[in-house]
Amino acid sequence: MKQLSVAIIGSGPAGYTAGIYTGRAKLNPTLFAGEEMGGQLMFTTEVENFPGFPEGIMGPKLMDNMKKQAERFGTQIVPKFVTAVDFSQRPFKLWSSVPEGVLVTDLIRMSTDEYLRVAQKIKQTEADYTADSVIIATGAVAITLGVPGEKEFMGRGVSVCAVCDAAFFKDKKVYVVGGGDAAMEDTLALTKFAKEVYVIHRRDAFRASKVMQERVLNHPKVKVLWNSEVKEVAGEMMLNKMKVVTKDPQTGKIVKEDWLEADGLFLAIGHRPVSNLFADQLKLDSHGYVLTRKSLSEAGLKLAQAAVDYGLIAYPSMTSVEGVFAAGDVVDVRYKQAITAAGQGCEAALDAERWLEDSRG
Ligand SMILES: Cc1cc2nc3c(=O)[nH]c(=O)nc-3n(C[C@H](O)[C@H](O)[C@H](O)COP(=O)(O)OP(=O)(O)OC[C@H]3O[C@@H](n4cnc5c(N)ncnc54)[C@H](O)[C@@H]3O)c2cc1C
Numbered sequence: 147m148k149q150l151s152v153a154i155i156g157s158g159p160a161g162y163t164a165g166i167y168t169g170r171a172k173l174n175p176t177l178f179a180g181e182e183m184g185g186q187l188m189f190t191t192e193v194e195n196f197p198g199f200p201e202g203i204m205g206p207k208l209m210d211n212m213k214k215q216a217e218r219f220g221t222q223i224v225p226k227f228v229t230a231v232d233f234s235q236r237p238f239k240l241w242s243s244v245p246e247g248v249l250v251t252d253l254i255r256m257s258t259d260e261y262l263r264v265a266q267k268i269k270q271t272e273a274d275y276t277a278d279s280v281i282i283a284t285g286a287v288a289i290t291l292g293v294p295g296e297k298e299f300m301g302r303g304v305s306v307c308a309v310c311d312a313a314f315f316k317d318k319k320v321y322v323v324g325g326g327d328a329a330m331e332d333t334l335a336l337t338k339f340a341k342e343v344y345v346i347h348r349r350d351a352f353r354a355s356k357v358m359q360e361r362v363l364n365h366p367k368v369k370v371l372w373n374s375e376v377k378e379v380a381g382e383m384m385l386n387k388m389k390v391v392t393k394d395p396q397t398g399k400i401v402k403e404d405w406l407e408a409d410g411l412f413l414a415i416g417h418r419p420v421s422n423l424f425a426d427q428l429k430l431d432s433h434g435y436v437l438t439r440k441s442l443s444e445a446g447l448k449l450a451q452a453a454v455d456y457g458l459i460a461y462p463s464m465t466s467v468e469g470v471f472a473a474g475d476v477v478d479v480r481y482k483q484a485i486t487a488a489g490q491g492c493e494a495a496l497d498a499e500r501w502l503e504d505s506r507g
Pocket residue numbers: 155156157158159160161178179180181182183184185186187189190192193194195196226227228229283284285286288301306307310311420423473474475476482483484485487
């Protein structure tokens with residue numbers, strides 16, 4: 147069993163930044179990079195809003211730079227997925243094995259209950275690592291439609307981030323799928339650039355807040371396709387059309403099916419934080435986001451208040467378990483940007499450093 151001072155789980159901007167800071171603090175961090183090293187930005191092309199790159203930078207290049215910078219300060223990058231954790235006592239235990247017949251890729255897709263059953267099995271074996279402190283930076287996954295063509299055209303017309311990509315759609319015809327506040331925000335962001343913005347919603351009313359709905363419904367560039375769903379996206383090099391069906395809200399029967407011309411399709415149907423691994427170890431909010439003492443969700447505020455009451459707020463990025471910190475999209479219900487994830491990775495690293503010093507006396 148290998149003993150670690152700081153274990154960082156996740157290799158996106160939050161994890162690598164935590165690696166840079168804990169490495170420079172001479173804490174000899176070990177970063178578990180997972181199956182898809184580099185995180186979400188490995189799946190995009192140009193990143194135009196990360197400070198320091200006035201001409202923009204390709205997502206994979208940015209992540210490779212962060213990895214090298216973390217390694218430069220001594221971060222050990224281990225290309226393994228952490229498959230189970232035990233935070234019930236210190237030092238914390240971590241496993242990276244899977245039971246026979248189970249693949250890591252299966253773990254990623256499992257429901258929380260299925261996952262916890264497998265984790266129980268894993269924990270019957272000896273842990274692979276112990277760690278004095280852990281920084282969780284496992285990110286989130288944007289929920290997609292799962293329709294033909296969607297994966298192929300991701301980053302080539304299909305986007306899960308309007309804040310990131312709206313500016314690429316100047317004078318274009320774009321569609322937003324969703325009906326919540328995020329979809330309304332994305333729609334309004336797109337109206338600043340696109341010529342026409344259509345919202346595709348599978349029901350006959352939005353569930354977004356009234357004020358956001360009104361802004362969208364009253365905007366001259368926006369039209370709504372109610373009771374409608376995207377069934378396929380297609381194109382050549384770039385997305386150029388998609389199949390949309392409209393259903394009768396009473397019977398659910400398809401009343402219309404069209405291939406519509408489209409330059410862009412923005413999915414705003416939510417994110418799934420990658421937190422199954424911690425479901426029985428840490429406090430999570432009702433959507434699975436890991437709660438920290440300064441979480442932005444309502445449940446997080448309660449945790450923060452409890453921490454203040456006990457004089458504990460000193461480590462804002464600490465989770466419900468002392469010595470375990472969290473950063474990036476796995477805690478962030480609101481911003482989900484590379485720069486905010488990196489900033490939170492920095493916070494978690496500074497908190498972990500200070501906590502290790504304080505707890506070692
Ligand atoms: C297509 C796309 C384009 C985007 N474009 C932009 C943009 O232009 N600008 C911008 O600011 N933001 C952009 N974003 C958002 C940005 O990528 C995220 O906000 C950011 O990557 C979050 O960083 P993170 O470190 O929290 O997590 P992630 O980037 O999600 O990385 C988490 C990593 O942890 C790994 N992991 C998970 N579980 C484990 C485990 N148990 N063991 C080991 N490893 C694990 C995952 O495999 C993953 O590699 C984009 C997102 C997408 C999907």
